[in-house]
Amino acid sequence: MKDRIREALSKVKGAFVEVRFEQKESSRVAFRGKVLESITATIDGGGFVRALVPNKGWGIVTFNNIEELDKRIEQAISCSRIVIPDEPIKLSDVEPAIADIPAVLKHDFRGVPLSEKKKLIEGYNDILLGYDKRIINTASFYVDGFTKYWYANTNGACICKERADVVVAATAIASDGKTVQQAHDSWSSRTDYNEMLGHEKEVEDIARLSIGILEADNVKGGKYTVVLDPRLAGVFIHEAFGHLSEADFVYENPKAQEMMVLGRRFGPDFLNVAEDGSIPDLRGSIYYDDEGTKCRKNYLIKNGLLVGRLHSRETAGKMSEFTTGNARAQDYAHPPIVRMTNTFIENGKTAVDDMFSDIKLGIYAVDAYGGQTMLENFSFSAGYAYIIRNGRKAEMVRDVVLQGNLFQTLANIEAVGDDFQWSKGGGSCGKGGQSVPVGMGSPHIRIKDVLIGGK
Amino acid sequence: MSLLDKAKQFASSFELYELTEESYNVSFKGWKLNESGINQEAGKSVRLIVDGRIGFAGAKGVFDEEKLVENARESASFGDEVALEFPKEAGSADVVVWDDKLAQLSLEDMIRIGKSAMERFEDLRDSCDFEMSVSKSIIHERIINSSGLDVSKRKTVFSLGFELMRVKENDILSLWERESSSMYPEDIASLITTKEKKIREKLALADNLLRVPTGNIPVVLSPKGILVFLVPLLSGINGKNIYTKTSPIWNRRGDVLFDSKLSVANDGTISGKPSSDTHDDEGIPKRRTSIIKNGVLENFVFDLLSAARANDASTASAQRGVFSQPYPGTDNIVVEPGNVSYEDMLKGIKEGLLVEDVLGLGQGNVLSGGFSNPVGLAFKIENGELVGRVKDASIAGNIYDNFTAIEALSSEQKWGYPSILAPYVRLDNLSVVGK
Numbered sequence: 001m002k003d004r005i006r007e008a009l010s011k012v013k014g015a016f017v018e019v020r021f022e023q024k025e026s027s028r029v030a031f032r033g034k035v036l037e038s039i040t041a042t043i044d045g046g047g048f049v050r051a052l053v054p055n056k057g058w059g060i061v062t063f064n065n066i067e068e069l070d071k072r073i074e075q076a077i078s079c080s081r082i083v084i085p086d087e088p089i090k091l092s093d094v095e096p097a098i099a100d101i102p103a104v105l106k107h108d109f110r111g112v113p114l115s116e117k118k119k120l121i122e123g124y125n126d127i128l129l130g131y132d133k134r135i136i137n138t139a140s141f142y143v144d145g146f147t148k149y150w151y152a153n154t155n156g157a158c159i160c161k162e163r164a165d166v167v168v169a170a171t172a173i174a175s176d177g178k179t180v181q182q183a184h185d186s187w188s189s190r191t192d193y194n195e196m197l198g199h200e201k202e203v204e205d206i207a208r209l210s211i212g213i214l215e216a217d218n219v220k221g222g223k224y225t226v227v228l229d230p231r232l233a234g235v236f237i238h239e240a241f242g243h244l245s246e247a248d249f250v251y252e253n254p255k256a257q258e259m260m261v262l263g264r265r266f267g268p269d270f271l272n273v274a275e276d277g278s279i280p281d282l283r284g285s286i287y288y289d290d291e292g293t294k295c296r297k298n299y300l301i302k303n304g305l306l307v308g309r310l311h312s313r314e315t316a317g318k319m320s321e322f323t324t325g326n327a328r329a330q331d332y333a334h335p336p337i338v339r340m341t342n343t344f345i346e347n348g349k350t351a352v353d354d355m356f357s358d359i360k361l362g363i364y365a366v367d368a369y370g371g372q373t374m375l376e377n378f379s380f381s382a383g384y385a386y387i388i389r390n391g392r393k394a395e396m397v398r399d400v401v402l403q404g405n406l407f408q409t410l411a412n413i414e415a416v417g418d419d420f421q422w423s424k425g426g427g428s429c430g431k432g433g434q435s436v437p438v439g440m441g442s443p444h445i446r447i448k449d450v451l452i453g454g455k
Numbered sequence: 456m457s458l459l460d461k462a463k464q465f466a467s468s469f470e471l472y473e474l475t476e477e478s479y480n481v482s483f484k485g486w487k488l489n490e491s492g493i494n495q496e497a498g499k500s501v502r503l504i505v506d507g508r509i510g511f512a513g514a515k516g517v518f519d520e521e522k523l524v525e526n527a528r529e530s531a532s533f534g535d536e537v538a539l540e541f542p543k544e545a546g547s548a549d550v551v552v553w554d555d556k557l558a559q560l561s562l563e564d565m566i567r568i569g570k571s572a573m574e575r576f577e578d579l580r581d582s583c584d585f586e587m588s589v590s591k592s593i594i595h596e597r598i599i600n601s602s603g604l605d606v607s608k609r610k611t612v613f614s615l616g617f618e619l620m621r622v623k624e625n626d627i628l629s630l631w632e633r634e635s636s637s638m639y640p641e642d643i644a645s646l647i648t649t650k651e652k653k654i655r656e657k658l659a660l661a662d663n664l665l666r667v668p669t670g671n672i673p674v675v676l677s678p679k680g681i682l683v684f685l686v687p688l689l690s691g692i693n694g695k696n697i698y699t700k701t702s703p704i705w706n707r708r709g710d711v712l713f714d715s716k717l718s719v720a721n722d723g724t725i726s727g728k729p730s731s732d733t734h735d736d737e738g739i740p741k742r743r744t745s746i747i748k749n750g751v752l753e754n755f756v757f758d759l760l761s762a763a764r765a766n767d768a769s770t771a772s773a774q775r776g777v778f779s780q781p782y783p784g785t786d787n788i789v790v791e792p793g794n795v796s797y798e799d800m801l802k803g804i805k806e807g808l809l810v811e812d813v814l815g816l817g818q819g820n821v822l823s824g825g826f827s828n829p830v831g832l833a834f835k836i837e838n839g840e841l842v843g844r845v846k847d848a849s850i851a852g853n854i855y856d857n858f859t860a861i862e863a864l865s866s867e868q869k870w871g872y873p874s875i876l877a878p879y880v881r882l883d884n885l886s887v888v889g890k
Contacts (some may be wrong), residue, residue: 023516035764036535038511041526045516046496060480060492079491082563086487118533139621139699173701173822180703180823208516221827221851221888252485253584255622274471333494367785370818374831377626377846379815399820403829407625409688453849453888 001066003159005152008069010025016091017078018153020048020290021066022332026145028266029118030127039118046332051076052091057083062333092316092323094293096156101287103162108191117142120196120214121168123204125171127173131207134214136180142166142196157292165189165437167426170203174212181212181398184369184383188426190281213384216396219452224416225362225388226402226450227355230421232368232382234440237273237427238343239371240378240401240406241266244306245275245300246339246431247315248324264306267410270348272319273301275310277325277341282429284343284439286328292337295325300343330434337432342439348416355415355446362388363452365400376406379453401453409447415454418442459599461524466531466661467468468504470541470600472486472736473497474777476592481565481751482852483573483587486580491562498777501527504510508534509760519683532579539763541600547733549743551726557611558593565589566693572617572647579619580657587617589699598738600815605753606738612729613638614873615646619654621661626846628661630654630832635873638727657832659809662845665835667889673807673862674835674885677799681880686718686817687854688826692746694752694761694783696774704752704856712752714861716793721756723771723786729784730874737773737781744770758783792879793864797879800863802839808887809841810850827851845889852885860884 005019005250009293023045030037049072051059059079061072109117125140144166151159169186183206187197243249249438277286277295286293291313298308311319312327315338327336356364371380385400386393422441429438462469484839495588500513500527510531569589575587592612599605616633632650640646676683695704704712705793723741725731732741737759745753757765758781773781801809813828829849834841865879 032695032702033698038780039530040511040778040780041530041531042512042514043514043516043518043523043526045518055497057488058490058492060490060494062494063495064497066517075493079493079562083481083488083491084565086490089489114529115533137699151466175701175703179825180701181820221886248484252487253620253622255582256584256620256627259622259625260628282706301854333496335490335492347753349681357724370815372815372818374629374814376625377814377829377831379818379829382816399827401815401827403814405625405847451849451888453829453851 001160003151004066004069004150006158008073009152009154011078014053015080016052017058017076017155018291019051019069019073019074020332021150022046022147023336024145024147026118026143027114028141028143029140029145031121031453032139035131037402039114046256047072048332049073049076050335051080053077053080055088055234056080057085060335071430074284089314090317091313094313094323096289097159097288097292097294098157099159101161102163103146103189105164107194108368109166109193110146111302112193124168124170124199127200127203128207131204132174132211134176134211135172135207136175140169142168151288151290151292153292158317159288159292161287164191166193166196167287168199169426170206172207176215179214181210181213181214186425188283188424190285199336209384212396213398215442216398219363219385219397219400221453223449224452225359225446225448227362227388227444227446229284229366229444230419231423232365233345233442233445234291234423235368235371235380237345237442238340238438238440239373239380240409241273242340242407243312243373243375245339247309250309251318253316258307260306262306265304266301266306267304267413269304270416271300271301271304271341271370271413272346273344273404274299274346275340275343279342282342282422282439283437284341285339286287287435289325289327290329293323293325293327295341296322297437310338312336328436330436334434336436339431339436340429340438342441344441345443345445347418347420347443350415350417352417352419352444355417356388356393357391357442359384359388359391359455363400364388364393367404378406379403389429403453409450412448413445414448415446419443458501458520458524461521462503464499465524466503466505468541468601470502470598472500472775473597476594478590478592479562479565480588480590480662481562481569482571483585486501486573486585488566490571491566493626499523500777502525502780504539505531507536508532508828509537509539510534511780512861515777531760537760537761537763541602542604542737542739542759543602543737544604544606544741548724550724550731551608552637552731552733554611554638557591557613560591560639565591568615568643571644572615574646574650576619582621584620585617586880590614596736598736600738606734608731608733608884613639619658619765622642623637624662630657633873635729636727637729637731644827660834660841661844665843665845667808667835667845667848667876667887669889671884671886672887673804673881673883675807675809675884676812676880676889677809678869678875678877679812680881681790681871681875682816683810683813683828683875684854684858685875687821689788689826689828690821691787692756694755694757694765695820697755698761698765707752711750712748712855715750716861716864717747717750718745718791720745720789721785722789723788725787727852728874735771735773736775737769739769739771739773739784741771756783756785787874787876792866792868792878794866795863797867800865800879801836801879804836805838807836808845808848809836813850823853824855825846825853844863848889850885850887857882
């Protein structure tokens with residue numbers, strides 16, 4: 001395949017062309033309540049060609065049949081020719097990388113029969129269903145995928161990668177006849193099927209939690225001092241800050257560049273935020289991005305000051321900054337756009353107990369359902385939460401939706417804990433109609449004056 | 456051996472699905488034409504029923520058809536037992552979703568359309584960022600099953616969307632408009648004019664940042680803002696949540712759930728709309744189905760499988776991709792209008808909030824009907840007029856409580872989204888948290 005792509009590229013004259021090709025096999029088993037909703041294997045394969053003729057714009061073609069590669073390259077070049085931009089697209093220089101990164105698996109899921117995968121997830125699902133009569137439904141799934149990936153461009157880059165993913169997720173949905181509540185957890189691995197085994201106790205915790213949430217009272221809306229657990233803090237920094245540090249938001253917009261000017265204070269001295277797609281085997285680790293740029297650690301906030309942002313070759317070229325290895329595509333059917341990989345708040349110095357001790361009335365918010373940012377404003381839902389009363393974790397409350405403005409909220413961070421951890425779940429992030437796996441990590445953090453929505 | 460013959464070998468009951476799609480796109484970024492491209496996609500999937508058990512597999516790219524059928528058979532050997540019968544052919548809905556002129560639209564034409572729209576906003580170049588995309592898709596699908604059904608359908612889709620983003624110090628404002636249609640718009644210039652007018656109105660209002668008080672002030676949901684209601688409702692009537700009995704209204708058909716002014720229908724037969732079609736994705740002719748009639752819950756939305764599991768009948772609501780079994784989904788959602796003009800609706804409000812969209816819709820606990828969201832784009836109503844933009848506020852409630860008493864529905868209906876036709880809705884009982 002590598003040779004096939006290189007040969008096609010060797011015929012290209014007078015244009016920059018890059019080609020990606022992917023072959024993926026995956027399987028999925030999903031239960032919804034007692035019903036086996038799907039058990040299926042899929043085969044996917046296709047290619048992506050992007051051409052840039054000097055002084056023209058991008059021409060992009062995606063396709064399924066590799067035999068058509070030469071024709072598709074010609075098509076992409078024709079698409080590029082008709083795009084006449086007011087200002088030529090300038091790509092930042094990147095050393096053409098040659099790399100071969102095979103997946104090294106401890107226990108390969110491809111050798112596990114579908115029947116066994118079904119048995120595994122059915123077992124977890126049965127634990128949820130059998131826990132309490134009030135658990136009226138579940139959503140439990142097992143999914144794995146193995147992708148072979150080739151990237152090459154006319155600058156001479158040539159990268160072969162393999163990517164393995166296996167995820168188990170379980171959700172318990174509980175109802176008392178009046179309201180419906182849910183609790184969720186998931187596990188993911190890039191290397192080991194066996195990491196999906198043996199979670200029976202934690203699955204029971206999900207069931208217990210769903211009942212706990214059901215019995216909890218609604219949180220009373222208002223402003224609180226809030227302690228976020230590492231999982232929610234990870235979602236928070238991804239949603240509230242990470243997206244604004246994506247350079248495609250600022251590179252064509254002078255006013256946005258003023259707002260996101262490097263050196264601007266975003267948080268307290270003890271706040272450090274970084275991004276790194278090169279850490280082995282995390283959910284968002286890609287090693288090389290979809291433009292062939294090698295990933296590395298990039299600080300975004302250092303000692304509270306904005307020091308970096310995430311780039312593709314196009315955004316870095318335009319802003320005369322270094323590219324960071326953050327151009328990612330969902331798959332062969334999509335162009336790369338600026339995305340996060342693994343985003344995290346670095347460890348601070350505050351012991352977790354000390355964060356709680358002087359809070360008279362506050363919220364301890366744990367885990368996340370999801371979040372949305374609309375530029376500087378964000379909203380995200382805690383999986384569940386507790387009232388903090390007189391320095392202690394007290395009763396559980398539910399329907400806790402944290403809302404805020406990025407600038408105020410980051411400035412309101414009062415403490416960063418010393419208990420950093422990566423989220424273990426199978427998180428993905430959506431942007432521009434593309435979903436990619438991402439990693440998040442953080443210690444506990446404490447923020448004052450957070451607006452909590454509610455009745 | 457053809458895929459059909461192989462499927463026959465393994466199962467007396469089967470269904471094949473084929474999709475080919477070609478999309479042409481041009482996009483503008485930062486006031487500049489940036490890219491043009493062609494996306495081509497083709498795939499097949501197979502559903503088999505073996506010994507009463509259902510199996511499924513799908514594939515794209517160059518693949519071994521034998522392996523595809525074998526995957527489906529393996530899936531069926533573990534599948535759930537279900538009394539599913541594939542339908543016979545039963546005619547076709549009377550709807551037009553194909554336009555030869557649109558099918559022939561070239562990338563160059565699309566670039567011209569994009570430029571003509573961008574030029575309208577030239578005066579905002581210094582204060583705003585501009586992004587735009589124009590696309591057309593040509594979709595061919597074929598469904599064949601063991602009951603003798605062989606349905607081929609085709610569709611053209613034209614889409615145009617643009618976004619203006621303005622950053623002023625720490626305030627970011629994003630305004631967008633989208634249009635999507637199965638026909639090439641007769642008068643594209645006037646279409647763009649309408650969209651331009653809307654954006655400029657909002658932009659002018661946005662200069663004035665205002666606050667609203669906390670409490671139960673009147674809230675008007677625009678034909679876009681109505682999603683606050685529709686997202687929980689559509690999840691509540693989805694066949695998957697009916698057979699699993701997780702919808703809080705799974706057993707409430709025939710009951711009064713909402714204000715008697717409220718009627719909602721699902722209509723897959725509106726010509727020219729991208730969500731319309733001659734058949735659903737299991738080959739059943741599309742139709743119009745009443746969901747809520749004068750506040751009474753009349754119907755759910757089912758595909759074959761969810762219907763079989765709920766002992767009900769398909770409502771021609773199957774949707775699917777190559778890699779997924781069909782699932783129930785809605786077509787065009789039509790919320791019936793009321794009898795108060797939008798102008799009069801506003802006139803009656805001394806202090807209120809007009810909500811265009813909110814953040815975080817669909818996250819959290821949608822099924823319960825509850826919502827609690829900060830506003831994305833919202834405007835303040837004062838003495839019957841829109842006077843400025845409201846940024847820091849949130850609304851909360853539950854559709855099964857708050858929509859039992861709707862203050863008014865406007866007599867005007869608008870397409871808030873390409874598949875949502877709705878009036879403005881005034882509610883006086885939502886909880887608003889201001890700052």
